[in-house]
Amino acid sequence: MSALTFTLKSKPKFNLDMSPITSDKLQNLTLDKIKKLKLAYGKEKVSVDSLFTVNGSDKNTIIINKSCEQLICIGKDMSMGNITVKGNVGDFLGQLMKDGNITVNGNAGSWTGNGMSGGRINVKGNVLDYTGAGLPGDAFGMTNGLINITGDAGDRVGDRMRRGIIVIQGKSGDYCGSRIHAGTIIVLDKVGQRPGESMRRGTIILAKKPAHISSTFKSCGNLKMQFLRLLFTQLSKIDDDFLFFSKYGPVAHRFSGDLARNGKGEILILKTMNKR
């Protein structure tokens, strides 16, 4: 069986809501019915085949070709299957996702992994703001799952996240890990201002020393953290994308905080590439 492939005919003028295109929602539909599915396009609703060429039959493996920033809500609510995107995507990638895998070979917009509770998102490019964060009014951001960004991320990564792991292999913007309740954020390049602002619990792991840490974080000194050894070993075993974690050692400078808000979180600044 070949993958169910959606190839964009031309770049849409308005935002196109791709949330109906997930393995769970397409499972009981024939190819003809899939082509006639209605997608929200700006203020209108248009059929899939007016914008995409559709072929293939494996509904558990969906490929979106020639994607662009107008395609929003890709993988929304999905609980199974794989979506591979070739090109950039818009906002709300993997919103409320419960399980499955999304891989984007390009950049993603804001709110990637918003409210996700399981599964994995790989963005082989950059993302804008609020990765893994909660919408205004939400109690929490992501509550489980794994987000892997190979490029840079914008501001407020993981804002109010409750659980899960976010890996930013490039740089992160300001307020990284702001207001997080728990969970783990790993940034392997530079981080912007005020990391961990108002964090309650959770862990922010930084491979490079930030220019500034708020005075509401207290130093606990340089320590060999057994947790880091466990985390890096487990991550390196997931797949080849994370094999590089086996190079990272467990020694880190630990800051506990934010003392202005419970203070049970931590920022761990790695002594990078320290072999075990």
Add this chain to the structure above:
Amino acid sequence: MKINGVEIVDTFAEAFPMKATRIIITAMTLKWAYQAANAIRGFASSVIACGIEADIERELKPSETPDGRPGISVMIFAMSIKELEKHVPTRVGQSVMTTATTACFSGLDGEQKVSMGKSLRFFGDGFQISKVINGKRFWRIPVMHGEFICEDTSGVTKAVGGGNFLVLAKTARQGLVACEKAVDEIQKLPGVITAFPGGVVGSGSKVGSKYGFLTASTNEAYCPTIKGQVKSELSDEVGSVLEIVIDGLNEESISEAMRVGIKAACSFGYSKGICSISAGNYGGSLGPHLFHLRKLLK
């Protein structure tokens, strides 16, 4: 049936259903992992009075452990999940957590779970941290040596306990040498343990006693010093009987362990004082798992 002149008695070993879990103990060095493993398996020879039966299964390379450090796999057996729930958290708490630089993980997946970090986290007095990695919950408990990392729960599986065979020898020394070799061979197999000290039982028991308060008492039919007083199973030449008791994850693993163990014991032969191999059973009333010695060795 005879092997090297050693008679294999036409009888069977009788085993019973148990519940088992496997935990992985890691530490900075293998020496310290052994310290914890030896502590947790202490006083865990028999469910009769210890509540659980536990022993080291094998050493683990750093590549086999969750945190990439050297480790030891320990298997723990009990009659019910309730008993495991009673003993595992206390033993992990008192034997593993107290050993310097250790961490403790589950070595079994199973629908049923027994608490480890789930109970021990309270030792962190509010400073403990929960982390979910790859779908598994771990607890980070701040302790004086640094951090004690412990998985939330360990999986529990159905298992079989009480597989056994008896080595009937002319002297205790000859019997012990044969048993040591048998235990060495059994310990090379995965999924089985010999929980008694050194893997050998010096005082095998029967079910019940003339005293109402005892659930088990000496197996007088195999006691050489009173063979004139009781209905003995021993011939005149037998001066010592030692037992090897095997717990395993399933019938197949116990069968294989008994076969390997009996062959190792018989390798010394009749000329070196090994008279016969028998097995402990209670006429089929103790448990549903029967291991016929001659069938195993065919």
